Amino acid sequence: MRLKVRAYVGWLLVTVMALGVALPAAAQERGITPTEIILGTSAPLSGPAAPWGATARGAEAYIQYINEQGGIHGRTIRFVILDDAYQPPRAVQNVRALVEGTGVFALVGMIGSANAAATRDYIFRNEVVWMTPAVESDPWIGNPNIRYLFVTYPNYYQEAKVLTRYAVEELGLRRIAVIYQNDQYGDNGRRGVIDALAEMGMEPVAAVPYELTDADLSVQALLIGQAQADAVILYATPTHGAMAAAALAQLNPKPQILSSFTLADPIMAALAGEAWNGVIVPSYFPYPDHDEKVARVLEIILERNPDLAQMSFNALAGVTFLEPLLEGLRRAGPDVTKESFVAAMESIQDWDGELLRGISFGPGRRQGLNRIFLARMVNGKPEPLTDWIVYPVEF
Amino acid sequence: MTQLIQRYEEEMALVRGGAAWTGLVLLLGALAALPWLLPGYYVYILNFVGINVIVAIGLNLLVGYTGQISLGHVGFVAIGAYAATHFIRATEASGVVAALGGPFWMAVFIGGAAAAVFGVLVGLPAIRLEGPYLTIVTLGFGLAVQQILINWPAVSGGRIGMFVPQPALGSFVLGSDRSLYYLVWTVVIGMSLVAFNLTRSHVGRAFIAIRDSDIAAEVTGVNLKYYKTLAFAVSAFYAGAAGALLAYVMQYLEPTMFNLYESIYYLAMVVVGGLGTIPGAMFGAVLLTLLQYGLSHAQEYLPVIYGGIVILVMALEPMGLYGRWLKIKLWMKTWPM
Amino acid sequence: MFFWQLVLSGLSIGSLYAVVGLGIVLLYRTSRVLNFAHGDLAMVTTMIAYSLLTSAGVVFAGSVALTLLAAFALGSLFYFIVIRPVKEATLLGQIITTAGFALVLGGAAVVIWGAGTKALPFPLSRFRFYDVFGLRIDQLTIGSFIVSVITMLLLYLLVQKTKFGLAMRAVSQNDAAARVLGIPVRRVYAVTWGVSAVLGAIGGLLLAPVTFVSPTMMFDPFLKGFAAAVLGGLDSLPGVIIGGVILGVVENVFGGYVSTAFKSTVAFVMIIAVLLVRPEGLLGRKFQRRV
Known part of the structure; x- marks a missing residue:
């Protein structure tokens, strides 16, 4: 018995010390440095919902392209993807690690209603910019806390x-x-x-x-x-x-x-x-077969990640989560802050991106897209x- | 240094000798200090570590001590989580409950008790069934709990999920990571003490007798029906209490959180740590939980790494990592010889 | 008519559960190992078939032959590398080891082939129908039913009529005695692992046109195959076939008349009910033990 308790004490001490090494990170305007804009997402890269991980991979490939073009106002974009295996407890942990540890400026997307539900109070409480969680619209309708949420996803x-x-x-x-x-x-x-x-x-x-x-x-x-x-x-x-x-x-x-x-x-x-x-x-955006701009974006992401060919719609959808954010950053100028970004997003009216068309936000409007075609x-x-x-x- | 045991009280003491006491005090001090040293999201992970430690200790009482298999333990965790949540919601406004210090201590107990009732129900077939047949009954139980929760919104909130009110002690809200941490780890320490003492009592000896040979146990007067069912009930109680804590830490419940993979992970914790030893279960739970959260950056490689570690441990050290630790200790003690 | 159409599709999916379950039973009755990686092993071999058929451009028959060979190799390799070293482990230890293997295989499939769903080019069509007595049967269902029956017959011949089958049965009765009699016990175990994996691969290939090819394709069919095996009795080969068919039909009729939401749950509820009456399954031998 004595052996056991001592060993138990010993092991826990080791764990405690191992954990003690990690240190918190300090930040000013979170996620914006002189050279970088940091974005993050929690995505299912393993587990039953892994196919939808393609959205994060699509966004990643497009960000690579944007960086090759010189980034936005001289800043390159760093995109951190963490795997949640479609499990709410891990999605919460990932979002917290991205916000408190990595220090992201914005979260891009989120797959799964349960994951979005488990993380949303935290995201709202900490006033994190959140672009298009790929879920139903019910949680946002009539919600007073969605100042930093921007959605371009059909209901x-x-x-x-x-x-x-x-x-x-x-x-x-x-x-x-x-x-x-x-x-x-x-x-x-x-x-x-x-x-x-x-x-x-x-x-x-x-x-x-x-x-x-x-x-x-x-x-x-x-x-x-x-x-x-x-x-x-x-x-x-x-x-x-x-x-x-x-x-x-x-x-x-x-x-x-x-x-x-x-x-x-x-x-x-x-x-x-x-x-x-x-x-x-x-x-909710034109098909690559019918639209040159969309075809071009698809080409860009497939050049950088050929594996996405199988999941091209999901990969493009991942880019649509990101696109309005890039436009907002462009409009907000080099001295971007969270508030100036929100103001820039609210100035987006009937805007056409590479994929998305006719997007409008505004004070009190966070649903940027309200139309589809068949x-x-x-x-x-x-x-x-x-x-x-x-x-x-x-x- | 081994010392001579002279009195029965010494033999029965959980912690013996100055070194062990010093270690324990240091450990408790470190555990108490940790949430002040770490950023919030690490504390959140530690809360999950604690929850899994509780499940693993309980599962180990069933699997490691009594030799019964459960592939549906997540079902007990789910029952505990939902029972506790309903209890908190129902009694939030009640004066009596508030006078007793708020619903949160009781919720942990209620979660455990609700799961224990189902533990008895699942334990009854265990009297007749063996090995793989028992495996499928428990597997079916876990799957059924999840399906019923998905399709019974009145209980679970369905796939919309259910938000859990924050725990409160009197008028003091315990919503922060730190206060939840103290809640979780107080329960961890309390329940591991109970487990240590249980395994040293006649109950623990009956469990071990059943594991080693149930027929021999019966011959020597161990009531198989009673002790097998009791093992399920106790094990389910631990899982249910952990479920209640999970509800507090997540503050949101959704039926798909309670899937078959979780049951397998729980078993892996017990087996990797070392079957039939409480520190083993603790160590397995700590290691595998940290691994799971720590490998978010490994992205799609996580299952390969995780599975590989499990296979390696099983192939190289079937007694679990705790068994390896004991061997190393023994080797060091007897070193020059 | 609705009822018989439900029964028909239940028979068709049930025979596939049976093929998957046969691999589990064959392995269990010979070596007392409950293989939780059976489904993922089948999935990976189906992925190999997909690669052979698409990227490598091998003809269908050739791809199938190569796939079955690969399955055999993977199965026996796993025995030699992992199971033999942990041979002394308990039932639980083996479950955890094979579950770990399942995680590795599932994860590797995502890394190698990607997580997306793929279509396996298959020579039989789901869209060519025959109307018989007012029931509609498609070419694929008929084809996979015939293949399932042939597989079962071949397995019967292997176990009952060959020298190897005799060795297999001897090992399953008492491996120490078999070793004394000069039966190469390890080789028997390795071949059994191989044959079991081949049975899984056949199940995976036949399921592929229905469930499509993805890293999670075998999750449900594996659980159902396992359930069929327990229902019929884990040491009985005819038992698992009967178990699979009963399972397929019952869950379809339940889904058709009661609830599609609880369709999968009913399978397990039925098993628990059967086990309470007959703890050894429908056709299993009564569990006997020496003290």
Whole structure:
């Protein structure tokens, strides 16, 4: 027994001393030095959500390009990526390490509703600039603490309403169903479909959830067939979206699929094959096939990280998280402070970036983007169907 | 230096001799001083270290001492976390609870007790099941708890999650990293003392007898049903209490936090540290938790490094790192010979 | 009709659970090791097949043959490098070792192949249908069902009709006695690891057109294969096939009529219920021990 207690004491002492070596860092205007602007993100680079790590990698590649061009007002940008494996406790730790340790000027993006929820109070309390957490809009609507938050990401709920109305009014389909992931993202989609249908005096014929761990969605597809739906609105991850599309293609007659913009990736056609043909997908920035500037950005990031070719939509989305921040820094000039940055961001009106178009912020407006357009996938290529469809600004 | 033990009280003492006392005082002093020396986010990590130490000690009582397997321990942590949160929310306004020093001490106990009830339920099949069959029952339990939490918003807040009120002692809010640190580590010290004493009592000896041979244990008069269920209950109590602390430290709960990987990590802590020794469980929990947080910079290489370390420890030292430490100590003592 | 279509798709996914579970059972009954890396091993071999088919441009049959060889090599290599040194470890020690291996394989797959989802070029189509008695069956389902059955038959022949199978059974009964009789026990273990990994690889290849290829593709199929194995009895090869099929059908019918949200949970609830009645699984032998 004595041996044990002594050893225990000894080991804990070693740990204590090892930890004592680490020292806190001091900072003035956090994240802005004479030569550098420091940005950071917590992203899932390992674990079940690792594919979305491509957003951070896309932003990283684009920052490399910006630095090669001389940075912004003579400062280069340092971008620190920490892995959270999609786990809220680690996301909290990463955000705290970035803010208190590294000393970042801004956080760029955040994948996962739970991670954003776990970190947001801390981020708001410490008044950290936060660019576009890739989550639903509900937490921001009516929130008084979002002075340093800037979002250029579509609202899933509004998007689902747009898709539903399009299916009913433009395509003339009456029996609408929804397949959704059993989480915040999917729930926003489900509510959007139900509310849009209710406004037209209708109801969905089926609302079928699936779990993130499911490896086969044939039951979900059979339930859609049983409900005789003629349109299915899909809120899923790319993998599950492709599984669902392939399973739905076995139905007779085959329903029209309308999916969330998160499935706009070219990988979808490769995964689901002919089942992805004719699917209607929104986007919030132009497709590289139809827009030279977007094609150029894609080229830039693929030159610097060829592995991103598989996940090009996610990689570009990562750049969209970053783009308004770069514009804000340019406008704020060389003597940038957090407050002058906010003022610069608020001066962004109907601004076109390389990827994003028609972005507006303002005092009291943090939702920079409130429109999407629809495209139809034909042989793996998107063919635009509509002009921009605008929904109300909510925060 | 070994000294002769002359009296029974000496034999029973947890800490013996001046050197051990000095070490212990130094250690406690260092533990008390740490949050004043480290930046806040390191203190936050230390809080997680403490929480995992509690889970690992409890799991070790079940796995290392009693020889039962649990691949669903995260389920007990989840039950403790949600039970404690509901208790805090329900009693925040209550005068009686405030008079007793606020809900926060009780919440740790309630979290543990709620998990212990489920520990008994999971322990009942353990009377009949062995090895891999018990493994799958506990695995199923862990998965089921998570699925039920996801699909039962009234209890868990669903996938929106649930925010946890900050702990308060009377009118004194304990929200800061430092005060949470003292809360967590006071519980760690208290519960490890309980575990040390439990393993030295007749209960601990019954556990060990069951591990070494349950049939022999039964023959010598150990009530298998009672002690196996008790082991599950005690182990679940530790996990539940840790869950309550987790709720306080995170101040936010979401069902996907409680996934199968966490259960495997808990087991890895116990095995890497050393099965059947309390300091081993502590050391495994400290090492693997620090590794997990420390390797955020290693990015996508983390699972490879982590898994590699686990395999290496298992291949080179199946007694765990604590077993290696004991061997080194023995070697140093007997060195010239 | 809805019911039978659910049963049909349950049979189809259930037979794949069975193939995955067969590898787990084969290994367990021979060497008493519960391999938690079985799923990740299958995933990595499927990734190898993906590389062979796309970057290396090997034809399908050749890729499959090379993949199965690679699986065999990986499985037996793991036995020699890791499992043999920790042979003395407890069941728990082995679970942790194989779980560590699973972490390494899963992490390595992300580093080598990236985290994104990939499509494995497959010669059978999900979109060519046959309507039989009002039920719709696609080419892929028929094909993978046939391959599963052939795999099971070959395994039966290997275990029951070959000299190696006899050695395997002898080792599983009593490895000390087998060693005395001159059976090369280590080699038997290594080959068993290899065959088990090959079974996993077949499962992975057949699942690939349904779940697509990604580092997490085998998470759920592995748990289901494990569940099927326990349901049928961990030391019974026919048991795991029956267990897999029952699991696939029950979870589909439950998903179709009750709830898709609890579809996966019901599998484990069913197992717990069965184990409470029959602690050794449906077809398992009663657990006997010497004191």
